[in-house]
Amino acid sequence: MxxxxxxxxxxxxxxxxxxxxxxxxxxxxxxxxxxxxxxxxxxxxxxxxxxxxxxxxxxxxxxxxxxxxxxxxxxxxEPPREESVLARVTVHGDGAALWTGEHGGRGVLVAGTQPPDVVELWDWSLGPGDQHDSDAHAPGTRELLQVQRGAVTITVADDLHLLGTGDAIEFAGDVPHSYANPGEVPARISLAVFEPGVRAILPHHQTPEEPSHD
Known part of the structure; x- marks a missing residue:
């Protein structure tokens, strides 16, 4: 789904x-x-x-x-960024909510870096019974995940891993994978995604400007 x-x-x-x-x-x-x-x-x-x-x-x-x-x-x-600053803060609640689950879960991209080596930081909540299935990402993609609350099942290709609160996992993101909450209470996870060489195909590409209104 x-x-x-x-x-x-x-x-x-x-x-x-x-x-x-x-x-x-x-x-x-x-x-x-x-x-x-x-x-x-x-x-x-x-x-x-x-x-x-x-x-x-x-x-x-x-x-x-x-x-x-x-x-x-x-x-x-992400919101517009000022390229001249050395740091950029994402205020709580301002992240991009890109996924909602059938049982109350949300996937929020809270921060990210620019190409060529892109790192994404996500805040995920999974309601009881929620599951997010992900296709394989670009070759070389790796993911780091830690369970902040509850229990989460991580499936990487054909390997299944059950993680409890405080547990962490590092895995290949360039194969099909999923995050699921098998329990009866909400779960929350922090997720970092590393995607190297995003500009490998388009080495001279520039970051897109803000959309025009025409």
């Missing part, structure tokens, strides 16, 4: 922002809609809907688009 970003005004704003950034990055590469759709492995209709800000794309779709564009996921979803 595909899980999309949540609903509400904040999500609508994020959806429009993502659409504008995808369009700006595509135009900077002088790619047509068909070229980006083929490079990302998504349908042309989905890409049109994303650029128009009328659909809440799944995390998988966002990752395929960001990888194809060579920008990394944070560049599509």
């Amino acid at each position: 595909v899980h999309y970003m949540g609903t509400g005004t904040a999500t609508e704003t994020l959806t429009r922002t993502v659409g504008g950034r995808v369009r700006a990055a595509r135009q900077r590469l002088s790619w047509t809609l068909d070229q980006l759709a083929a490079a990302a492995g998504v349908s042309r209709r989905m890409l049109v809907n994303v650029e128009q800000g009328v659909v809440n794309p799944s995390i998988g779709t966002l990752l395929r688009l960001s990888d194809a564009l060579g920008v990394g996921l944070p560049a599509l979803v």
Whole structure:
């Protein structure tokens, strides 16, 4: 089952922002809609809907688009950054909520670095029975996860690992994997994702500018 970003005004704003950034990055590469759709492995209709800000794309779709564009996921979803500063704070509640579970869970991207070696920091909550299934990420992707509360089952390809509060795991993110809450109480995890060489295909690509309003 595909899980999309949540609903509400904040999500609508994020959806429009993502659409504008995808369009700006595509135009900077002088790619047509068909070229980006083929490079990302998504349908042309989905890409049109994303650029128009009328659909809440799944995390998988966002990752395929960001990888194809060579920008990394944070560049599509994070608030504007001041390049001159040495540090940037994400205030609690300002992270990009990109996934909602059927039982109250949320996946929030709270911070991330720029290409070529992209690191993402996530705050995940999983309600009892929630599960997030992830396709294989780009080659070389690694993930670090620690359970902050409750119990979580991590499946990496065919390997299953049950983690309790305080347990941690490091695993390959370039194979299919999932996070699930098998318990009867909410669970929470901190997740770091390392995706190396995002610009390997597009070495001269620049970070997308803020979307225009035309």
